[in-house]
Amino acid sequence: MKIESIGTIHSPFPQKLGIPRQPLLCPSVEGTIKLKPEYAREDTLRELEGFKYLWLIYWCHASDSWRETVRPPRLGGKEKVGVFATRSPHRPNPLGLSLVKLEGINEDFSLRVSGLDILDQTPLIDIKPYLEMWDSHPGAGNGWVDKTPNLSPIEVNFTQLSSDSKHLLSDSLKTIIKETLCWDPRPAYTKDEGRSFAHRVQDVDILWKREGNEIIVLELNKN
Secondary structure, eight states, X not given: OOOOOOEEEEOSOSSSXXXXXXXXXXXXXEEEEEEOTTTOSTTTTTTGGGOSEEEEEEEOTTOOOOOSEEOOGGGTTTSOEEGGGSOOSOSSSOEEEEEEEEEEEOTTSOEXXXXXXXXXXXXXXXXXXXXXXXXXXXXXXXXXXXXXXXXXXXXXXXXXXXXXXXXXXXXXXXXXXXXXXXXOOOOTXXXXXXXXXXXXXXXXXXXXXXXXXXXXXXXXXXX
């Protein structure tokens, strides 16, 4: 068996914390797929622009171990399920599968996509078109996920930002921050309120914490 990457996925997320837990949860998150020269050709992408969504198959390169059972965040990080009953990146073969929206194809045959839940610099293994007539199965159910409460986005508060931080808050960055933080990306094993967390989006470091029913953005720094 021989598998090689066909390109690289570029996203605004250089670290795991803050990455959406599922694709298309954050539709404003945009990224680029850079294909290797031997695949960045008109022939390999012919008719691709006719599809609205794409399946991306990729190698979760930051995953270096796996276990038979996983504690999904959806279950509060306490209950265990089998690794093959989850989409955890920590698997025997750390392959990831994400459905993204195709925004366009550039002149250099790189792809613009949105709705990413993928770490920056992730090796791409394959691209397949999403086919509405076959890939959608209404009533298929969601396994153990159907037994968990429905999640609702929570408020993201920017009122504590200093004037220096607000200067860094473009409209597009604010939208991405809101879309990622509203689902409370804190690790399931550390849900204590008041503790601050930091992650990076694009080239901006974001400091935030959860208090009650809202996420409070505390500070922005650009390095």
